[in-house]
Amino acid sequence: MEYSSKLLERAVNEMSQLPGIGKRTALRLVLHMLRQPKEQTLMLSEALQAVRNEVKFCKSCHNISDQDLCEICTTPNRDLGVICVVEDIKDVMAIENTSSFKGLYHVLGGKISPMDGIGPHDLNIESLVKKVKEGTIKELIFALSSTMEGDTTNFYIYKQIKEYEILTSTIARGISVGDELEYADEITLGRSIVNRIPFENSLKH
Amino acid sequence: MEYSSKLLERAVNEMSQLPGIGKRTALRLVLHMLRQPKEQTLMLSEALQAVRNEVKFCKSCHNISDQDLCEICTTPNRDLGVICVVEDIKDVMAIENTSSFKGLYHVLGGKISPMDGIGPHDLNIESLVKKVKEGTIKELIFALSSTMEGDTTNFYIYKQIKEYEILTSTIARGISVGDELEYADEITLGRSIVNRIPFENSLKH
Structure with a gap:
């Protein structure tokens, strides 16, 4: 793709590094930002910087x-x-x-x-x-x-x-609540029968 | 959605302001950034800032x-x-x-x-x-x-x-009526420029 601006090209290239975002989507997103107030892009990039540089992981559970x-x-x-x-x-x-x-x-x-x-x-x-x-x-x-x-x-x-x-x-592995039995895969359905639970227990929640 | 980090929540909220990006996708993108080197997020946010603040529009053609x-x-x-x-x-x-x-x-x-x-x-x-x-x-x-x-x-x-x-x-109307230019294939779009027709003729239908 030919870009008439190096700044635009750089922004699109960086944006398309993200998973699931191709060049075309990246271009659409960057052009959208150009139509929005400058503050919005500033807030986005500050928020990304902040989370990347300042976020910690819990010393106990790693959350x-x-x-x-x-x-x-x-x-x-x-x-x-x-x-x-x-x-x-x-x-x-x-x-x-x-x-x-x-x-x-x-x-x-x-x-x-x-x-x-x-x-x-x-x-x-x-x-x-x-x-x-x-x-x-x-x-x-x-x-x-x-x-x-x-x-x-x-x-x-x-x-x-x-x-x-x-x-x-x-x-517990089993059939999702609300799902039809006939569409469930065999392993899940099989496991849900083997690991059946007392009927009274299923009434609790 | 419950976030265990205000920084994460802020980044996800800002990211999900972009068109076509919901909270779930935004979370996936931000968590991806956390796994990448800090420089990558820095480069992305600098590129977005630069394009938003420095890009100009051509005084002649507005490109x-x-x-x-x-x-x-x-x-x-x-x-x-x-x-x-x-x-x-x-x-x-x-x-x-x-x-x-x-x-x-x-x-x-x-x-x-x-x-x-x-x-x-x-x-x-x-x-x-x-x-x-x-x-x-x-x-x-x-x-x-x-x-x-x-x-x-x-x-x-x-x-x-x-x-x-x-x-x-x-x-030329080689491109289907109602379709957007940006999604047309190059041959169709190229041919439609070569085969352009007088504007008066285009009023006939």
């Missing part, structure tokens, strides 16, 4: 945070004995949105994936095992995605902590 | 430019007597990509559209009529999108300049 300890870890009345192990920050937000969980989280920062060159030492696993060793945790809930990498990561952590006396669980 | 006159207006060997009238900057880029046009452009900055409150005086029409009056232009090519607003704009300009002895043409 994104403005302080050394995140809001969830410092909220009183949460159950300090139950830890939900998740892949990344978006999973924390998704579970928090349900209001169904009152324990704490542990963000691994990914899954073990040799194909992508990610081993156990690239993830926040050591600090999780250390927490378990300290003896204050009663239950670990594995909430990783149910892929080969997720299962591998679950199992790797499980092996490290099985000698300690804590409960381990994984989130 | 986006780094100088007072744009690269196209200052290129030698272009045919100064032929002016292609377009809606916006993306149309200049699209036509330049075809390499089928060696004249100059005139960017109107939109179309007459009473529904959106855009009248003739909101567009760069006066400066175009002034150019025609000065007598150096041999031909005007209307290359607005073939919508009602585009046709209205063509006709408005045509009425202002028909007393002067210049050729007027519109790009």
